[in-house]
Amino acid sequence: MKNEAPQSYWSGIVKAMGLVFGDIGTSPIYTLTVIFALTPATPGNVFGILSLVFWTMTLLVSAEYAWLAMSLSRKGEGGTIVLKEILVRMLKPGRQLAFVVFLSYLGACLLLGDGVITPAISILSAVEGLELIPGLEHTGQGELILIAAVIAVGLFFAQSKGTDKVAGAFGPIMVVWFGALAFSGLASISSMPSILSAINPYYALDFMLHHGLGGFFVLSEVILCATGGEALYADMGHLGRRPILRAWYFAFAALVINYLGQGVFLLSHPEAKNYLFGMVQHQAPFLYIPFLILTVLATVIASQAMISGVFSVVYQGITTRILPLLRVEFTSTHLKSQIYLSSVNWILMLAVLVVMLYFKRSEHLAAAYGLAVTGTMTITGIMMVMIFSRTTKKWKVPLAVAVTVVDLIFFLSCLNKIPHGGYWSIVLGSIPFCIIMVWTRGQRALYRALKPLDLDTFDVAYRQIYAKEKNIPGTSLFFVKEWSVIPPYLVHCIIRSNIIYERNVLISILRTDEPYGLKVDLKRDLSVGLDAIEIKAGYLEILDIEAVLKENGIQEKVIFYGVEDIVTDNPVWKLFATIKRQTPNFVQFHNLPPAKLQGVVTRVEM
Secondary structure (H helix, E strand, C coil), X not given: CCCHHHHHHHHHHHHHHXXXXXXXXXXXXXXXXXXXXXXXXXXXXXXXXXXXXXXXXXXXHHHHHHHHHHHCCECCECCHHHHHHHHHHHCCCCHHHXXXXXXXXXXXXXXXXXXXXXXXXXXXXXXXXXXXXXXXXXXXHHHHHHHHHHHHHHHHHHHHHCCHHHHHHHHHHHHHHHHHHHHHHHHXXXXXXXXXXXXXXXXXXXXXXXXXXXXXXXXXHHHHHHCCCCHHHHCHHHHCHHHHHHHHHHHHHHHHHHHHHHHHHHHHCCCCCCHHHHHHHHHCHHHHHHHHHHHHHHHHHHHHHHHHHHHHHHHHHHHCCCCCCCCCEECCCCCCCCEECHHHHHHHHHHHHHHHHHHCCHHHXXXXXXXXXXXXXXXXXXXXXXXXXXXXXXXXXXXXXXXXXXXXXHHHHHHHHHHHCCHHHHHXXXXXXXXXXXXXXXXXXXXXXXXXXXXXXXXXXXXXXXXXXXXXXXXXXXXXXXXXXECHHHHHHHHHCCCCEEEEEEEEEEEECCCCCEEEEEEEEEECCEEEEEEEEECCCCCCHHHHHHHCCCCCCEEEEEEEEEECCCHHHHHHHHHHHHCCCHHHHCCCCHHHEEEEEEEEEC
């Protein structure tokens, strides 16, 4: 055990470097370059900005996520949806609960919008480093966009293969990346050690006081240093709390050292196009091309982490029934997080390419970046305050409130980005939000319009038909929402069409508010020849329905399921019907054998 402990300690850190810190780890490529594109690089401004960067990472990543949010989990899982599940148990039905549900929907949608902007800005900013290679100074912007687009397309095409095999390489590459950041930063700091005093909060306050409203709006660019910080909490279920926290301390140190090093470089080279690339080229020209290759690899890893995060959020939305069913493929036999949603993948790829073509340069794209991140951080802060105020950890409330106020200040500073590209965050986030609202309300309205029967009423007619002894040999399976509530398609199938087997089994699948866990309850003899099986699965649990049925002695001959043909004049319900037609049916989602499936159409007026 003593020999294994150090290995597990360090391997956990290496994995966290690769899976969690790709986004925040690549922020030094563009953060200071974007900030000082509009702010003069005077010594006072440089020290003030570096102080703001240090304290932004300390408060919004270390305090909010590493210390506060990561102390709240459900079976090791983190994220906005998890915070909602914790609060649902604490609140009574009413306005507060509705507000929490609304916030969780908003947080999930902002993250989905962020999933488009992150790959675009990360890959584009890395490719722009080609301009500093001798002989490539005059590379056209169109050519740079083409190279970035090819890398992005290649990344999205690789998704269907699964990242399981390459995930092992992510960690070591990111360790080398953070090492390169720290080493280049230290080399630069050695020529001006006084730059270390920039971590003094006095410089940050002095900058804000002397720049007034202009300083407030600079915060909308400073937040770029903390983008990806929310991944600490969202990815907690993949690796656990401790490895991520340990890795963050190393990553935090490397990032701070590099930002301080860039500060020294920009004081002597304010005309540089990109401070990180310029600093490395100035220190070791012969290492610049290897560093550029490493940068591209790091940005691909950062993009991969965000794409996987989008898949996970959508899958959580599907299993908690707030999003329509989509075809899901599982690309790993042992990593539950490794899933692939083809429709989401291609929509995401098209959106990334459109964003690249629209904004053209990474500094332009930075105008759209920040609104979604600060919105997500503010929502997380509000939900944490609500949770801590209702637990024994009330002493954490003042810190959570302070962090949330800082989040809100950053969010308000980002509002000035809306006319300059920030509206993309709103547009990209509003699409899934509208789908969630239409889908959840439509499902409830459809259930009411279907007018299901209770089991006792159904049983009277069922027994009469079964008693005729014209039953088909074998077992039939009927999907229902609850075993005690009989949907119209089942009534149509058995009562009206007299399709009745020797054994009829009602199957209902319920998703619990726990991430994992599987409980199967077989209810025999509800009536003559009628059984029910209820499967309760965690909202992240991957189900093999056929295996569960076989374990409980059910060998189905045919599987019936309902298909609703919606008739409506309401434009909202027309949109709901269109979404429903475009998505796979419940049975297709669970990959049941097509040869056994029989769909029964029910016409519904909404």
